Amino acid sequence: MKQNYIIYFILFYLLYCNCKVLQYTMCCSFNVYILFYFNVLFILNRERMGPELMIETSKNPKCPKVSAVSTIVNRGLPLKAYVFRNYNFLPGVRSHYLGGCQHKMWQAIRASSAAPGYFQEFVLGNDLHQDGGLLINNPTALAIHESKCLWPNTPVQCVVSLGTGRYETIGKTSSSTYTSLKTKLTNVISSATDTEEVHTMLDALLPPNTYFRFNPYMSEDISLDENRQERLDFLQAEGRRYLERNENKLKKVASVLTQEKGIVQKLAEWAQLKADMYDGLAFRSKL
Numbered sequence: 062m063k064q065n066y067i068i069y070f071i072l073f074y075l076l077y078c079n080c081k082v083l084q085y086t087m088c089c090s091f092n093v094y095i096l097f098y099f100n101v102l103f104i105l106n107r108e109r110m111g112p113e114l115m116i117e118t119s120k121n122p123k124c125p126k127v128s129a130v131s132t133i134v135n136r137g138l139p140l141k142a143y144v145f146r147n148y149n150f151l152p153g154v155r156s157h158y159l160g161g162c163q164h165k166m167w168q169a170i171r172a173s174s175a176a177p178g179y180f181q182e183f184v185l186g187n188d189l190h191q192d193g194g195l196l197i198n199n200p201t202a203l204a205i206h207e208s209k210c211l212w213p214n215t216p217v218q219c220v221v222s223l224g225t226g227r228y229e230t231i232g233k234t235s236s237s238t239y240t241s242l243k244t245k246l247t248n249v250i251s252s253a254t255d256t257e258e259v260h261t262m263l264d265a266l267l268p269p270n271t272y273f274r275f276n277p278y279m280s281e282d283i284s285l286d287e288n289r290q291e292r293l294d295f296l297q298a299e300g301r302r303y304l305e306r307n308e309n310k311l312k313k314v315a316s317v318l319t320q321e322k323g324i325v326q327k328l329a330e331w332a333q334l335k336a337d338m339y340d341g342l343a344f345r346s347k348l
Contacts, residue, residue, distance in 0.1 A: 110165070110166050110167035110170070111165075111166070112165060113165065113166060114162070114163055114164065114165055114166075115127070115145060115146065115147040115162050115163075115164055115165070115166055115169060116146075116147055116148070116149065116162035116163060118147045118166075119147055119148055124147070126146075126147065126148045126207075126208075126211065127146075127147045127148075128144050128145060128146045128147070128148075128160075128204070128207060129144070129145045129169045129170065129172075129173035129193070130142055130143070130144055130145075130158075130173055130193030130196075130197055130200050130203060131143045131145070131169075131172040131173040131175070131183075131190040131191065131192070131193045132190065132191045132192065132193050132194075132195040132196045132197075133159070133188045133189065133190060134182065134189050134190070134191050134195075135188060135189040136188070140195065140196050141159055141196075142158050142159065142193060142196050142197050142203070143158070143159045143160055143172075143188070143190065143193075144156065144158045144159065144160030144203070144207065145160065145161070145162075145164050145168075145169035145172070145173060146160055146161065146162045146207075147162060148162060148211065149162050150210050150211065154210050154213075155210075156206065156207060156210050157206060158203065158206075158207075164185070168183075168185060171183045172185055172190035173190070173192065173193050174192055175190060175191045175192050176191075176192040176194070176285065177191060177192065177195070179285060179286060180192075198256050199222070199224075199256035199257075199259040199260065201220060201222040201259055201260070201263055202259055202262070202263060204220070205217060205220060205263075215330075217267070217271060218271070218317070218318075218320070219271060219272075219273070219314065219317045219318050220263070220267065220271060220272045220273070221273050221275075221314055221318070222260065222263075222272070222273070222274045222275070222276075223275050223276070224256055224260075224274065224275060224276025224277075225276070226276065226277050226278075226279040226283075226296075226299075227256075227257070227276055227277070227278055227279060228278070228279040228280075228281065228282040228283075229278070230282075256276070257276075260274050260276070270313070270317060271317075273310065273313070273314040273317075275303075275307065275310075275311075277299065277300070277303035279299060280299065281295070283295075283296060
């Protein structure tokens with residue numbers, strides 16, 4: 062599948078640049094994308110995923126904060142996003158999004174990747190879940206919001222957003238004064254699943270050298286369920302060419318992600334930790 066190739070090549074290159082990259086992806090959509098696209102390998106494989114709840118993974122000090130987004134489609138309109146988390150917020154802190162951490166990993170993966178036309182909706186409790194891309198096809202802004210709920214006094218160090226490739230059609234200019242029903246529906250679907258508007262907004266709002274987006278242009282439109290080897294080889298070649306063209310950018314993001322904390326930042330976090338302890342909240346800051 063085309064998504065796998067684009068994501069895997071960027072992921073492996075970042076790991077090649079520095080194996081610590083995954084430890085610093087707590088406040089970006091990187092984790093969300095990984096969860097979504099690894100679903101192809103693990104969907105319905107409950108035995109391999111095990112019975113562990115997502116929140117239980119936080120016991121591992123090396124495990125980053127991870128979230129996956131689904132869309133609840135049976136609570137009326139507008140549709141509602143649901144965030145599966147392996148973390149919880151402090152008392153009094155609330156996200157704008159529905160969500161929870163008392164779910165099994167396989168449930169989060171299954172619910173967040175139930176793409177219409179490919180996988181059946183997933184029933185969880187009284188809710189019916191479909192792919193989060195129906196509502197939030199680029200969850201980068203959501204990831205930043207979640208990170209601010211977790212660490213409200215900590216500036217964002219780095220945001221890495223991985224796209225799945227984009228293909229733009231060249232339409233002919235028409236003098237017609239109306240569009241067909243098919244065209245209207247196509248435009249609505251395209252608008253709802255667009256990812257680049259979020260990218261454009263974040264690129265303008267976030268500080269320099271903070272936000273990095275990787276989303277290669279595709280020379281052909283490849284369907285989500287493509288499995289022919291020659292097509293996969295083609296996508297592999299496209300991914301390699303993209304990496305070659307963006308080698309400096311990849312090295313830059315690896316450098317930012319693995320940057321050590323300065324003495325001023327350490328002192329500020331130490332002071333905040335002491336203040337939190339005085340207020341009876343010893344774990345608001347994360348050293």
